[in-house]
Amino acid sequence: MIDVTTVWIMLAVIFLIFAIAIIYRKWAASIERYVVAERAQSPWINGLALFSTYLSAWAVLGGPGICYAYGIVEFATFVGWGIGVFIILWYYLPKIRDLGAKYGATGLASFMEAYFNSRHVGIVAGIVSWYALLYYLVGQIKGLGLAFSYGTGLKYEVAAIVAIAVVLVYLILSGLKAVIIVDAFCTIVMIAFFTASLYLVFALGGGNIFNTIEKISSYDPRLLYPTGAPYTSDPISLWVFSVLVYAMWQFTPYAWQNYLALRSSKKKDLAIFVSLATIAGGLITWVLILGPVGRVFLPYKVSPDTVVLEVGKYFFPSLYPLFIVGIFLTILATVDSVLLAGSADLYVAIRGIIKPVEKKVGAINIYRLIMVGTAVLASYFAVVYTPEFMVYTMLIGMTGVSAALTGPLAVGLLWKKDPIAADVSLIVSLLLAQLLVLYGITPWLTGCFIGLVASVLLYITIVLARSHR
Amino acid sequence: MKMERPVKRKHFEHILIFGINGLILVIGIIIPWALLFAAPLLWVILGAILYFIYRHEE
Numbered sequence: 001m002i003d004v005t006t007v008w009i010m011l012a013v014i015f016l017i018f019a020i021a022i023i024y025r026k027w028a029a030s031i032e033r034y035v036v037a038e039r040a041q042s043p044w045i046n047g048l049a050l051f052s053t054y055l056s057a058w059a060v061l062g063g064p065g066i067c068y069a070y071g072i073v074e075f076a077t078f079v080g081w082g083i084g085v086f087i088i089l090w091y092y093l094p095k096i097r098d099l100g101a102k103y104g105a106t107g108l109a110s111f112m113e114a115y116f117n118s119r120h121v122g123i124v125a126g127i128v129s130w131y132a133l134l135y136y137l138v139g140q141i142k143g144l145g146l147a148f149s150y151g152t153g154l155k156y157e158v159a160a161i162v163a164i165a166v167v168l169v170y171l172i173l174s175g176l177k178a179v180i181i182v183d184a185f186c187t188i189v190m191i192a193f194f195t196a197s198l199y200l201v202f203a204l205g206g207g208n209i210f211n212t213i214e215k216i217s218s219y220d221p222r223l224l225y226p227t228g229a230p231y232t233s234d235p236i237s238l239w240v241f242s243v244l245v246y247a248m249w250q251f252t253p254y255a256w257q258n259y260l261a262l263r264s265s266k267k268k269d270l271a272i273f274v275s276l277a278t279i280a281g282g283l284i285t286w287v288l289i290l291g292p293v294g295r296v297f298l299p300y301k302v303s304p305d306t307v308v309l310e311v312g313k314y315f316f317p318s319l320y321p322l323f324i325v326g327i328f329l330t331i332l333a334t335v336d337s338v339l340l341a342g343s344a345d346l347y348v349a350i351r352g353i354i355k356p357v358e359k360k361v362g363a364i365n366i367y368r369l370i371m372v373g374t375a376v377l378a379s380y381f382a383v384v385y386t387p388e389f390m391v392y393t394m395l396i397g398m399t400g401v402s403a404a405l406t407g408p409l410a411v412g413l414l415w416k417k418d419p420i421a422a423d424v425s426l427i428v429s430l431l432l433a434q435l436l437v438l439y440g441i442t443p444w445l446t447g448c449f450i451g452l453v454a455s456v457l458l459y460i461t462i463v464l465a466r467s468h469r
Numbered sequence: 470m471k472m473e474r475p476v477k478r479k480h481f482e483h484i485l486i487f488g489i490n491g492l493i494l495v496i497g498i499i500i501p502w503a504l505l506f507a508a509p510l511l512w513v514i515l516g517a518i519l520y521f522i523y524r525h526e527e
Binding site for chain 2: 008072075076079080082085086089090104190198201209213225226236239242266267268270271273275276278279281282283285286289
């Protein structure tokens with residue numbers, strides 16, 4: 001059933017996004033502006049942008065789905081992640097931002113190439129990063145298509161293609177500047193959607209949240225004190241594990257454009273940027289709680305992935321459009337950053353062989369071509385596989401790979417820079433984490449963790465072996 | 470004496486960051502649902518204190 005209000009709101013939002021892109025089209029005419037927005041973005045707007053860039057289909061669809069099935073286990077994932085964000089960004093970000101500016105880095109791969117002073121590290125990092133982001137993108141496009149089809153009544157396949165086309169239009173026009181402003185706008189809508197979710201939790205308890213909590217607890221206390229599934233059997237280890245994994249997550253390639261675009265590494269700016277980026281982990285709990293709420297209060301069973309939409313539709317029909325648009329924009333904000341970072345990284349890898357073409361069409365057009373190619377490839381996979389396949393399966397797990405692949409960089413920034421060690425650990429961590437996740441040997445979070453530990457150990461071993469030759 | 474203040478400030482900064490994030494972790498383990506309010510609130514407070522400390526930094 002098509003809700004006309006939602007369709008109009010969707011159209012208005014898309015129109016606004018296009019307007020933003022058109023405004024900055026001329027400004028973004030150079031590479032430095034197109035890919036890293038002149039490294040001069042305010043921490044307020046950039047922090048707000050990172051807020052929604054971080055939160056993906058996993059946060060607003062898969063996370064509540066897990067909470068629907070197993071209780072608020074995802075609080076550990078997201079809040080643990082926030083702890084990791086704060087600690088790592090506070091200590092690492094100034095270094096990344098300043099070195100990035102010194103090297104003229106346009107993304108993770110180009111940073112690594114300059115940092116390790118090695119062309120082959122740039123090639124390997126570029127390919128590994130693009131490959132991992134491609135998988136990640138497929139999962140995100142599935143979420144995007146699902147939200148768009150709920151909002152507009154279009155068939156999932158059509159909705160996914162239209163939604164990715166919208167993203168491509170503003171990316172092609174204005175690059176990172178449009179991404180940052182659109183994402184900041186997405187964050188504001190997202191906060192409204194989160195607040196509506198929390199309001200619903202209050203409302204279901206007659207205005208008192210303790211009543212809601214009590215009802216959930218009396219239905220099944222494990223929904224509020226999850227002791228196991230799906231990740232581990234003991235809450236303390238789950239928390240420590242989440243903080244460790246997500247601390248490394250900060251090296252995930254699609255956040256690097258925002259790091260590099262920050263106007264300075266002053267602690268004053270850092271406090272704003274890091275706090276805004278972190279609060280995302282805290283506020284997402286307002287949506288995650290809808291999982292157990294749906295389980296207890298909805299009179300019928302739903303598919304876990306759609307619990308937020310079902311809860312919104314059943315209890316809050318007047319604000320249902322906000323739920324749809326909030327979910328759509330949250331995922332959109334991730335998709336645009338992933339596409340941009342993926343193209344910036346692949347460009348570094350293939351720079352050598354595309355020189356003749358680049359001379360003819362210009363570097364920015366090469367970025368645009370890579371973006372379109374990546375989007376077409378990812379959309380194909382997203383359309384071929386059914387939506388049920390999405391969110392908490394392997395594709396989202398590939399973010400784990402992108403976290404693991406940056407292990408060598410994390411260690412390299414603290415310790416010795418060895419290009420061979422970086423190459424080997426990047427490739428091995430990618431293959432290992434992919435093997436573990438794709439073939440279901442471990443859940444995605446564990447796969448990510450094992451890949452990460454392996455990459456760090458391998459890096460240290462090779463550095464030691466080479467220094468004692 | 471002039472050198473002492475930034476060092477003290479740095480210690481305070483580390484204690485603050487690890488203390489508040491540690492507190493969030495402990496709350497998460499003991500009463501997970503309390504994070505609905507505790508996590509965003511504590512991070513806003515942490516960010517505000519850090520901003521306040523470094524607001525005059527050039």
